[in-house]
Amino acid sequence: MFRFLLTVISIIVLSYFIGCTNSQSKGVNQNISNQPNNQKYPELQYVEDFFDFGSIIQGEVVTHTFHFRNIGTDDLIIKDLIPDCGCTLPKIDKKIFKPGEEGFVEVIFDSKGWQGSQYKSVTLRSNSIIREKSVTIKANVVPHD
Numbered sequence: 001m002f003r004f005l006l007t008v009i010s011i012i013v014l015s016y017f018i019g020c021t022n023s024q025s026k027g028v029n030q031n032i033s034n035q036p037n038n039q040k041y042p043e044l045q046y047v048e049d050f051f052d053f054g055s056i057i058q059g060e061v062v063t064h065t066f067h068f069r070n071i072g073t074d075d076l077i078i079k080d081l082i083p084d085c086g087c088t089l090p091k092i093d094k095k096i097f098k099p100g101e102e103g104f105v106e107v108i109f110d111s112k113g114w115q116g117s118q119y120k121s122v123t124l125r126s127n128s129i130i131r132e133k134s135v136t137i138k139a140n141v142v143p144h145d
Contacts, residue, residue, distance in 0.1 A: 042099075043072035044128040046135065051107075053139040059112045066135045067104045070097040072128070080125040081105065087114065088137075090122040111141045 070076035
């Protein structure tokens with residue numbers, strides 16, 4: 001009798017674990033198969049995201065152009081350009097870029113009132129997979145004689 005009960009309990013426990021395993025793996029497979037394979041998305045990729053001007057004289061205005069590309073499969077829309085300082089002015093050639101299309105953002109830094117090592121960033125806010133991506137410039141501002 002004891003052996004019979006042990007066998008029945010073993011079968012019930014075993015079938016429970018097999019049933020749970022199958023239902024969990026079915027759920028995983030269903031989630032994978034429900035994901036669309038042809039989803040479109042834009043993706044901003046910089047050619048470079050950092051530039052060092054080296055030493056510049058205080059009061060000098062310097063400019064660098066950062067190039068980027070939409071490596072995604074949908075239109076990239078630049079929603080905003082956000083400088084981290086009033087001394088930095090960003091300019092962009094346009095706001096919408098087709099897949100594979102290249103663009104640029106120009107960063108103008110006015111060193112008036114600044115001295116020493118300066119790092120200034122501009123953030124591009126877009127509809128890309130990563131919503132905000134920044135570029136950074138560096139300058140060592142030295143006083144003029």
